[in-house]
Amino acid sequence: MTQNFKSVAVIGAGTMGSGIATVAARGGYQTIINDVTEERVQRGIDTVTGFLRKSVKLGRLSAEQGETAISQLVGSTELKDLADCGVVIEAVFEDVKVKQELFRELDGIVSDRTLLHTNTSTLSVTGIAAGSRLPERVVGTHYCNPAPLMKLVEVAAGRHTADWALEASRDFLESVGKTTVTTKDRPGFIVNRFLIPWENNCIRALENGLGTKESIDLAVTGALGHPMGPFRLLDIIGLDIHQQVALRLYEQLREPRFAPPPMVDRMVAAGDLGRKTGRGFYTYDDTRLFGS
Numbered sequence: 156m157t158q159n160f161k162s163v164a165v166i167g168a169g170t171m172g173s174g175i176a177t178v179a180a181r182g183g184y185q186t187i188i189n190d191v192t193e194e195r196v197q198r199g200i201d202t203v204t205g206f207l208r209k210s211v212k213l214g215r216l217s218a219e220q221g222e223t224a225i226s227q228l229v230g231s232t233e234l235k236d237l238a239d240c241g242v243v244i245e246a247v248f249e250d251v252k253v254k255q256e257l258f259r260e261l262d263g264i265v266s267d268r269t270l271l272h273t274n275t276s277t278l279s280v281t282g283i284a285a286g287s288r289l290p291e292r293v294v295g296t297h298y299c300n301p302a303p304l305m306k307l308v309e310v311a312a313g314r315h316t317a318d319w320a321l322e323a324s325r326d327f328l329e330s331v332g333k334t335t336v337t338t339k340d341r342p343g344f345i346v347n348r349f350l351i352p353w354e355n356n357c358i359r360a361l362e363n364g365l366g367t368k369e370s371i372d373l374a375v376t377g378a379l380g381h382p383m384g385p386f387r388l389l390d391i392i393g394l395d396i397h398q399q400v401a402l403r404l405y406e407q408l409r410e411p412r413f414a415p416p417p418m419v420d421r422m423v424a425a426g427d428l429g430r431k432t433g434r435g436f437y438t439y440d441d442t443r444l445f446g447s
């Protein structure tokens with residue numbers, strides 16, 4: 156390994172941030188979870204802790220492994236707390252200005268060898284890296300949702316990403332049990348190029364009355380071998396996130412299959428965003444940010 160990864164930070168304690176923090180803590184790293192308010196940080200920590208305890212109950216982790224991972228979590232609302240981190244992973248809103256500003260601020264705080272990872276779904280890694288004085292250490296690492304369960308992470312270099320940063324990023328991801336695929340810095344990378352049109356098709360099938368949400372989910376898990384049906388998955392992803400990613404890809408690629416179907420717009424307008432609001436395609440008592 157070319158880097159000291161002892162301590163990792165995840166900025167943004169939402170759906171993806173809490174999932175990625177789970178991966179880092181479970182992988183043995185001290186993991187700082189940073190967000191803009193104490194409340195959001197605590198929600199993220201509760202989500203990670205809940206997931207790890209459930210993993211122990213399900214026999215996926217020993218009680219000791221679970222408690223060790225939980226003891227690695229540190230909450231933070233100040234970027235200066237991240238000064239000693241070897242890897243900083245941003246999972247904040249999908250807004251290039253917010254991400255650039257974050258990396259600009261981090262430049263003055265972390266060491267020049269600290270890896271800056273962006274978990275963007277649709278933005279250009281090169282564009283985000285332009286916010287940093289040292290774009291060579293900025294790498295696109297796109298986790299799949301739910302991050303603690305999905306093994307794959309797409310790795311994309313920006314125009315100025317250095318080979319050492321790519322290599323060290325892959326080392327880090329492998330050390331937390333992830334499989335990586337390398338892709339180009341293009342809208343949607345590999346996974347969303349396939350996933351978004353497919354999810355849209357499932358939603359259109361539901362709108363057209365081809366089946367109920369339950370029957371479509373069952374057809375997909377039972378016949379296609381997916382671990383989860385499209386509507387369960389969309390509820391975990393968040394309908395707002397799906398809408399935003401689909402629209403961004405549609406705007407960039409100009410192919411109608413990427414455009415979000417009207418049902419998505421109606422659900423977002425109603426606040427039925429999925430698991431995080433307790434109601435999406437299905438309803439939930441447990442609004443923790445990702446399933447287990």
Ligand SMILES: NC(=O)c1ccc[n+]([C@@H]2O[C@H](COP(=O)([O-])OP(=O)(O)OC[C@H]3O[C@@H](n4cnc5c(N)ncnc54)[C@H](O)[C@@H]3O)[C@@H](O)[C@H]2O)c1
Nearest residue numbers: 167168169170171190191246247248249275276300392396
């Ligand atoms: N949801 C998915 O399925 C998915 C999958 C892969 C990648 N992504 C990408 O991951 C990123 C996060 O998505 P999400 O679904 O977790 O969003 P989310 O809305 O659930 O969480 C975002 C979090 O970032 C925090 N935040 C915003 N600005 C911040 C700042 N300056 N400093 C600290 N915290 C800040 C917010 O308070 C919020 O808690 C986005 O870029 C998204 O495109 C999402």
